[in-house]
Amino acid sequence: xxxxxxxxxxxxxxxxxxxxxxxxxxxxxxxxxACSSGKxxxxxxxxxxxxxxxxxxGEGFIxxxxxxxxxxxxxxxxxxxxxxxxxxxxxxxxxxDQVWAPAAECAEVLMSGMRDASECYQVPIVGGHTNYDAFxxxxxxxxxxxxxxxxxxxxxxxxxxLIAAVDHRGSYRNSFDNFFAAGGAPxxxxxxxxxxxxxxxxxxxxxxGKDISQSGIVGTALxxxxxxxxxxxxxxxxxxxxxxxxxxPWLRSFPSFGFILAVKPxxxxxxxxxxxxxxxxxxxxxxxxxxxxLHLKSGDETVLFWDYASQxxxxxxxxxxxxx
Numbered sequence: 001x002x003x004x005x006x007x008x009x010x011x012x013x014x015x016x017x018x019x020x021x022x023x024x025x026x027x028x029x030x031x032x033x034a035c036s037s038g039k040x041x042x043x044x045x046x047x048x049x050x051x052x053x054x055x056x057x058g059e060g061f062i063x064x065x066x067x068x069x070x071x072x073x074x075x076x077x078x079x080x081x082x083x084x085x086x087x088x089x090x091x092x093x094x095x096x097d098q099v100w101a102p103a104a105e106c107a108e109v110l111m112s113g114m115r116d117a118s119e120c121y122q123v124p125i126v127g128g129h130t131n132y133d134a135f136x137x138x139x140x141x142x143x144x145x146x147x148x149x150x151x152x153x154x155x156x157x158x159x160x161x162l163i164a165a166v167d168h169r170g171s172y173r174n175s176f177d178n179f180f181a182a183g184g185a186p187x188x189x190x191x192x193x194x195x196x197x198x199x200x201x202x203x204x205x206x207x208x209g210k211d212i213s214q215s216g217i218v219g220t221a222l223x224x225x226x227x228x229x230x231x232x233x234x235x236x237x238x239x240x241x242x243x244x245x246x247x248x249p250w251l252r253s254f255p256s257f258g259f260i261l262a263v264k265p266x267x268x269x270x271x272x273x274x275x276x277x278x279x280x281x282x283x284x285x286x287x288x289x290x291x292x293x294l295h296l297k298s299g300d301e302t303v304l305f306w307d308y309a310s311q312x313x314x315x316x317x318x319x320x321x322x323x324x
Contacts, residue, residue, distance in 0.1 A: 004236075004298050007248055008305050016177060016252050017219045024315030041227045041316045042153045043087040043211050044145070053150060057084040058142035062176070066110065066139050069174055074113025077141035079182060079256065080211075082121050086194040087211035087259055089201030090147030092123045097141045100134035107132070110139060120187040121194075149201040155208040156228035156262035162286035163268065164217060165275045167193065167257035168242040177216070177249055179242065181256035189278075193257055196274055205267045205274075212258035218251045218305065220260055221286070222294045226308040227316070228262070231291030236298045240281045262288055 001009075011017055023041070039046045044057035059080050066073040082092045097114060101107035107130075118125050123143070170181035182190055200206040208228060212220045217239065225232045241250045257280070263271050268284055275282035286297075292309035295302050306313060 002301060002303075004296060004301050005303050008296050008303050010248060011218055011251060012305060014252055016215050020213075020215050020219055020223065021313060021315070024312065027316055039152070039154065041223070041314055043084040044090070044143075046088065046150065046152070049146075052146060052148040053088075053090070055085050055088050055090045055145040055147055056142070057081055057145075058140060059084075060140040061138065063136060063138050065174070065176055066137050070110040070137060071113035071116075072173055072178075072180070073139055074110040074115075075117040075182070076178075077114050077139055078117035078121060078123065078125075081141055081143035082123055082194060083211045083257065085143055085145035086197040087151060087209065088145070088147055089149050089151040089198050089206070090145040091195075091198055092121070092143055092145040094124055094126045095141060095143050097125060097128035097139070098130075099128070100131045100136070100138040102132070102134060102136065104132050106137055110137060114141070120182075121191060122187075147198065147201070149198070149204075151197065151201045151206050151209050151261070153208065153210050153224055153227035156224055156230050156288050157208075158230055158288055158290045159265070160208070160262040160288040161265055161268050161284050162221065162232055162234065162288055163261045163263050163271060163282060164212075164239060164285045165259050165261065165272075165280055165282040166212070166240070166255045168240070168281050169279075170242070170256060172253075177214075177253040179245075179253050179255045190257075193278055193280060196278065196280075197259065200261075200271060200274060205271050206261050206263055209259055209261035212255055212260060214254045216250070216252035216254065217258075217260065217285075218294070218296070222306050222308070222313050224260060224262070225288075225292075225294050226313050229292070231289045231293045231295070232286055233289070233295040233297055233302065234286040236296055238283055238285045240283055260285075
């Protein structure tokens, strides 16, 4: 077995990759699918409002993550939600939280993390639900936003180029493969970086993409492929990494600020330059073609990572592709 095949097998079985399959289970239990109202499978729910789109998203946290690092969990409650809104080409408007704790004082550090991130990203926390008689500390956070031009998971097309744009100015925070690029960064810079996504959408340069989630570059690319009914080949040699980051952990890491975008070949240079202008890493890392697979490539070798036609990943019964 080659090193590339071993890498693919290790990633395929990792809990952060496998964990996204719960989305399909939840959708089945709720009797919803990709064509249902809100477009399940995208980074946010999408609702037309007559002038554009309202965007709704939420994040529930692993209890052990919240207990191990409550300030960071609180910060992430805001950060991951505003990132999801940006991934859709939108701008966040407001946040609500749901907090559980055995007592009020047990939630102090968690709340300070949310408060700090809310002030940093200038997105107000406008309400929520609090239970201070719970068995243990836990957190869920929801966000509302708006967009006038969408980036979606359903509009990547054969012939598009896959771009990864990631902020490498950070370090790993904990054992959950969380790369924290926002720590110590100027708030104005963080807001400006997120503003790139709606600007690219409104300029017509990007119509498809996703926020790099807890399943990392590989798992997120697989979700994009299945939602858009396309194949993707990722060139691992083209993926830029922060100093000291090992390839396998990086491929499954949540990078704080990270997006994969499906871009027309003629627009690649313009899109990449927008990120480079803000000192963000961005490069073409793969090709999008017809089919139902995700392949990993290194050097002259290419291996199959997943075929969602034979083994659905999100299993949301995506719509028939418009590019067929």
